[in-house]
Amino acid sequence: MFEKDVAIVTRHGLMPAFAVRPDGEGPYPVVILYMDAPGIREELRHMARRIASAGYYCLLPDLYYRLGTVRFDLPRRDERMSAVVVACLRSIDNERTTDDTAGMLAFLDGEAEANAQKVSCLGFCMSGRYVVAAAAKFGPRIASAASLYGVGLVTEDEGSPHKLVAKVPGELYFAFAETDSAAPPATIATLQEALAATGVVHDVDIFPNSEHGYCFTAGRCYQPEAAEATWAKLFALWKRTLA
Template sequence: MPSVRGTSVDIPTQDGVADAYLVRPDDGSPHPAVLLYMDAFGIRPQLRKLADRLAGAGYTVLLPNVFYRHGRAPVVELPDFIDPARRPEVFERLGPILQSLTPDAAMRDAGAYLDWLADCPLAADGPVGATGYCMGAGLALRTAGTYPERIAAAAGFHGARLATDSADSPHLLADRITAELYFGHADQDPSLPPEQIDRLDEALTASGVRHRSEVYTGAHHGFTQADTAAYDRTADDRHWAALTSLLDRTIGPARA
C-alpha cells in the first residue's frame, strides 16, 4: 500500500466538537475526499485500518466519531475481538447511545463534516464520496439525500434499517439523491430483511437514482469488520472491489 499519513482532528459542529481521524496519501497534495461513517462499535484500530487502505487508493478520508456527544472515541471500551454472543454488555452500553443520535442531529453533523472537508487543503475541490457500515450505511444514504449537491457517490455495507415504515426512514430521501449509490447487503441480517431491501430498491428506482444493490449470500451483519465474529473474508473482498470501483469512476484521482 502507498504511504499514508493519519492524524486526529477536531471538527466544530453546532452541538460541540467531533473528534475524527483524517488520513490521506503522504504526498502533501490534495486528493478526492471520502466521508467514512463508522459502525456502532465506533472508531477503533479496525476502522482506522480501513480508512488507511482507502487513503492508499488515493483518497483523503475523514472518519468522524458520530457519538461525540457522549465523549471522545472510544466512547465504549471494546475487546480486541468483538463477539456479541460472548460480550452482550457491549451492545447494552451502545444501545442507548445509538438511539440518541437522531436523524436531524446526524445531518447537522454531516453538514459540519462536509464544511470541514471543503476547507481542508488536503481534500480536493469538488464533490465528496461517502461510505458507511452498519448504522453508517444509513448515515451515508441520509447524507446523499440531505446534501445532494455535495455527494457524488455513496455506498453502504451490511446496513441496518434502511427502509422501515418510520416517517424518517432514510429511503424516503431517494427523490433528492443525485449521487450514484451502491449497497452490499448481508443475506443473514435480521436488521435489514428482504422486504426492506426491496423497498429501498423500489424507492431508488422510482426516483431514477443510479444504483446497484447486491445481496451477499451467506454473509452476516458486520461482514466487513475483521475484529468481529461476523467477519467474512470473501464478502469483505467483494465489498472492497465494489467500493473502490464506485469511488474511482465518480470522484476518483483519475478524474481530478
C-alpha cells in the same frame, strides 16, 4: 501516508475525527467513513488507511462525541456492553448526523490536501441510513454514497432511506448480507422497489454465505470473499464518481 487527529466544529460542539491521506500535497478526493454502532476503534482506522492508500483523503468522525469519549473493548462484549452500544446508537439520528456532516464539509473545505468539491460517504451498519440522509441533504456535493449492511433502511418515519432516495442526485450503492435480521429480504425488496421508482443511479448486492458484519476482519462474521468483493465495488464507485 500522513495521518492526524483533528477536532471539527459542529453546531453541537467539537467533534473528534481521524484524517488520513497519502503523502504529498494532493489535493486528494475525499471519502467520509461513518462508523458503525460499536464506534471508533483501530479496525475502523485501518479501513480509513486502506482507503487512503488507494489515493483518497479519508475522514473518520466520532459520531458519539456528544456523549463524551466512548470506546468499547469488543472482544469482551457481553449483554451489558451490548445494552450500552444500543443506548449510544440511539443518541444520534438523521438530523444530528447531517448537522455533523455540514461541519465535516466545512472542515474539508479548509484542508488544502482535500479536494472536497465532490465527496463520497461510506456507512456501515448503524450509519448505513445516515449516508443516504447526507446524500439527500447535501445534493450534488455528495457524488456517491455506499451503505453496507445498513440498518433502519425501511421505517415509518419520514427520514427513512427508502423515502429519501428520490432526493439523492448522486450514485448509491447498497451491499447486504445473505443472513441479516436487521435487513431481511422484505426490507431489501422494499428498498429496491423505491430505488427502481426513481432515476437515481444505484446498485444493490446481496452476498451469499454472509452475515451482518462480514467486512470486519476482527468480527466473528468476517467473510473474506464477500468483504473483498465489496471493497472492489467501493473502489470502482469512487473511481467513477470522484474523478
